[in-house]
Amino acid sequence: MKEECGVVGIYSLDNRDVAPLIFYALYSLQHRGQESCGITVVNEKFATQKEMGLVSEVFDFEKLTALKGSFGVGHVRYSTCGESRIENAAPFVVSHSLGYLSIGHNGNIANSAELRKGLEEQGEVFISTTDTEVIAHLIVRGLIRTGDIVDSIKEAMKKLNGSYSLAIATDDSVIAVRDPLGIKPLCLGRLGDTYIVASESVALDSIGAEYLRDVEPGEILVINESGLQSHRGASRGRTAHCMFEYVYFSRPDSILDSRLVYTVRERIGEIMAEDDHVDVDFVMAVPDSAIPFALGYARARGLPYREGLIKNRYVGRTFILPKQKARELAVRVKLNPLITNVKGKRVVLFDDSIVRGTTSARIIQILKDAGAAEVHMRIGSPPIISPCYLGIDMPTKEELIASSGDVEEVRRKIGADSLKYLSIEGLLRAIGKDERQLCLGCLTGDYPVPLEQHEQVKLVEYIK
Ligand code: SF4
Known part of the structure; x- marks a missing residue:
C-alpha cells in the first residue's frame, strides 16, 4: 500500500513570505508522497515551482527566496490517480477570465472519469490525467458563472463523489475544503498572525504553529485579509474518516480529529x-x-x-x-x-x-x-x-x-x-x-460513498 498525498495552505496576515514555511510543512509531510512536490505563492501574481522528486531535492535556498508571496499552497504527491509525470504534479494552476486558482488535493474522486467526460463534452480541455484538474475545472466554471468562490466550491461539492482534502490559493485567499465525510485528514493551526491548514498536525509542529482544530467534514475555510471565515459546504449526516490513517498512513506524532495517532x-x-x-x-x-x-x-x-x-x-x-x-x-x-x-x-x-x-x-x-x-x-x-x-x-x-x-x-x-x-x-x-464515523471499506467491502460494481472496475482501470 502507498500513502496518498499531502497538502498545505498558509496565509500570513502580517505579510511575511510563506514559501519557507510551506517548504518545512511539506518536508514533514514527505511520508504522504515522494514522487513530486510543489509550491504556489501569490504576490499579486502567482508563482509556482514544482518538480518530480523529494522536497529536499526540489527546493533549495535560491528557489525558495525567489518565491515571494504572503500566502500560498503546497503539495507532495504520490499518484493514486493519473500517471507519475510532471504534468500531473501539483499544485495545479488554472488561469481563467477572473484570475488564477492553484489547487492541491489529497484523496480520490470516485466519479472523476464521468465528470471529466461531461466537462470534455462541454468543451473543456485537460492538460493532465488527474482528478485534481477535474475539481479545478468544476470550481472555475462555477466561479465564472456566479462570481463567488464559496458558492462555486459548494456547487462542485454537490457533484464530487469521493475523498478530497483541498488547499486552494485564489487571487486573495487561501481556502481549505474537506469532503463531507471527512475521509482524508485536514487540520488548522496558527502561528501569530499566520494561519496554516495541512493534512497532518506534524506540519504545524514543523513551523512552530499551534494546533487549533481539525477542518470539519464538509467545511469550507476561507483565510484572507479579513481573517478566517468558516462556511458549511455539504453534509452527509455521518463521517467516514479513513481508519488506515490511524493504523498506518499518518505519522504517529500527528493529531487526527483530536486524537494522537501514537496513543491510538x-x-x-x-x-x-x-x-x-x-x-x-x-x-x-x-x-x-x-x-x-x-x-x-x-x-x-x-x-x-x-x-x-x-x-x-x-x-x-x-x-x-x-x-x-x-x-x-x-x-x-x-x-x-x-x-x-x-x-x-x-x-x-x-x-x-x-x-x-x-x-x-x-x-x-x-x-x-x-x-x-x-x-x-x-x-x-x-x-x-x-x-x-x-x-x-x-x-x-x-x-x-x-x-x-x-x-x-x-x-x-x-x-x-x-x-x-x-x-x-x-x-x-x-x-x-463507531462504524458510522469511520471508513471501513477495505475491511468490509462496504464503502461510505456509493460505488456501483461497474464504477469500481472503471475506477481501478483509471487509477492504474
Ligand atoms: S479505510 Fe480503507 S477503503 Fe476507506 S479510505 Fe481508508 S484505505 Fe480506503
Whole structure:
C-alpha cells in the first residue's frame, strides 16, 4: 500500500513570505508522497515551482527566496490517480477570465472519469490525467458563472463523489475544503498572525504553529485579509474518516480529529493483548509503524519489548526491483535481523497490515533463518479484504491474501506459528469512534460513498 498525498495552505496576515514555511510543512509531510512536490505563492501574481522528486531535492535556498508571496499552497504527491509525470504534479494552476486558482488535493474522486467526460463534452480541455484538474475545472466554471468562490466550491461539492482534502490559493485567499465525510485528514493551526491548514498536525509542529482544530467534514475555510471565515459546504449526516490513517498512513506524532495517532496505536496493542495468551520470550515489531502496537501489547502483557529487525532508512523510492528474486532481496536490504536477540527465541512479531502476504512471509523467513524458534504474527488492523477506491493505492481484490482465505490459510501461507488480527470491534474501541464515523471499506467491502460494481472496475482501470 502507498500513502496518498499531502497538502498545505498558509496565509500570513502580517505579510511575511510563506514559501519557507510551506517548504518545512511539506518536508514533514514527505511520508504522504515522494514522487513530486510543489509550491504556489501569490504576490499579486502567482508563482509556482514544482518538480518530480523529494522536497529536499526540489527546493533549495535560491528557489525558495525567489518565491515571494504572503500566502500560498503546497503539495507532495504520490499518484493514486493519473500517471507519475510532471504534468500531473501539483499544485495545479488554472488561469481563467477572473484570475488564477492553484489547487492541491489529497484523496480520490470516485466519479472523476464521468465528470471529466461531461466537462470534455462541454468543451473543456485537460492538460493532465488527474482528478485534481477535474475539481479545478468544476470550481472555475462555477466561479465564472456566479462570481463567488464559496458558492462555486459548494456547487462542485454537490457533484464530487469521493475523498478530497483541498488547499486552494485564489487571487486573495487561501481556502481549505474537506469532503463531507471527512475521509482524508485536514487540520488548522496558527502561528501569530499566520494561519496554516495541512493534512497532518506534524506540519504545524514543523513551523512552530499551534494546533487549533481539525477542518470539519464538509467545511469550507476561507483565510484572507479579513481573517478566517468558516462556511458549511455539504453534509452527509455521518463521517467516514479513513481508519488506515490511524493504523498506518499518518505519522504517529500527528493529531487526527483530536486524537494522537501514537496513543491510538498503543491502545490497539493493549486491546490485542486482552485475549492473547501465547507463550513467548519477547515482543518485537516490523519497524517503524508497528512499534507502538508492540509497546502497548508488551506493556499490557508484562512481556519485554525488544528490537529484532533493524531497518535501513536509506532504502528510498528509487529502489524499484521488478523481478521476484530482486524483490526478495529488497526486503533483506531493508530489514536485517538482530541475530543475537532472536536466535532460539519465541517472539510475537507486530506489523500494521498484511496486503499480498509476500512481505510478511519474507520477514518471517528472515527471522527463522536468523534462528527464531517461533514467530507469532500479530496485525494491528483487521484483514484487508477489498481494495480502496478513495485515495490509497492497493492491489486488486484477487491479490489481497485475506480476500480469499481465512486466518488459518493466511497463517499457513506466510509461515507464522500463529496469526491474530485486530478485530473491527477492537479497532473502533482503540480509535474511540463507531462504524458510522469511520471508513471501513477495505475491511468490509462496504464503502461510505456509493460505488456501483461497474464504477469500481472503471475506477481501478483509471487509477492504474
Ligand atoms: S477503503 Fe480503507 S484505505 Fe480506503 S479510505 Fe476507506 S479505510 Fe481508508
